[in-house]
């Protein structure tokens with residue numbers, strides 16, 4: 001085991017653990033944000049730079065600080081390493097720069113974007129974003145395109161995190177996907193269209209950290225904070241059948257996989273709980289599910305706003 005100190009909290013972790021995963025073992029606000037790393041998708045990380053941290057001492061043997069901020073999702077811990085995240089001004093400033101960069105071409109779509117209320121970029125913009133843009137050039141724009149008959153791609157909102165490419169990579173036998181072009185012209189496009197026939201392609205929507213890939217069966221139907229997320233399950237022959245139904249009264253508006261506090265799909269029965277397209281897109285009839293109960297949502301999340309216990313002890317606030 002190796003010892004690492006992150007924001008003055010010491011922890012022992014397995015050799016080879018990344019700084020981000022060590023921080024996740026500590027938990028709380030020492031955990032850096034991560035827009036491209038996804039623990040359930042091998043090979044992700046190293047693209048977005050939101051997880052930058054300061055390494056104040058490289059190791060016990062060589063305690064020199066690392067000169068540049070390091071991507072915590074792809075930097076392994078060393079014995080005696082000292083890392084600063086929330087306690088480092090350089091990190092806060094650097095993260096502000098990364099957010100500014102991510103927002104250069106990002107549209108102000110939040111009022112009409114399906115991801116609003118559960119968007120990592122919104123959270124980052126709120127925490128680190130500037131009030132004004134310094135960018136004077138025109139934003140790059142694309143028309144939304146259909147990726148299969150159930151998924152819509154809004155390339156304008158894409159931050160090129162490559163998560164969806166990794167999902168497609170795990171779903172297809174041959175290389176039919178990827179990022180087209182480079183630099184400012186880089187885009188996720190028709191490459192992934194070819195992966196769409198797969199029964200699990202809808203999981204791209206769940207891994208997308210922004211509102212670039214959206215569920216066409218849910219588009220513009222409701223804001224997520226007006227819905228009640230319920231744990232539901234069904235006997236499915238393709239997937240675990242364990243999902244979250246987002247309900248408005250007795251109607252199911254959308255179905256997603258069950259996600260953890262980092263927005264990643266939870267394990268079900270020892271395997272990543274990806275859900276199949278039938279469960280996601282076709283089962284909107286509550287009779288097809290057995291409802292286990294309300295999903296636990298962080299009380300600070302906007303999704304909880306209609307579901308909290310009032311101080312007077314009244315039961316759940318009615319929102320529909």
Ligand code: SF4
Pocket residue numbers: 106107108109110111113114115116117119120121122157209210211212
């Ligand atoms: S992806 Fe997030 S930040 Fe971008 S428009 Fe949608 S909700 Fe807003």
Ligand code: SF4
Pocket residue numbers: 157158159160161162163164165188204207208209210212213
């Ligand atoms: S579409 Fe979403 S998941 Fe795919 S690269 Fe863009 S932001 Fe990432």
Ligand code: FES
Pocket residue numbers: 033034035036037045046047048049050051052071072073074
């Ligand atoms: S999460 Fe580390 S670079 Fe994106």
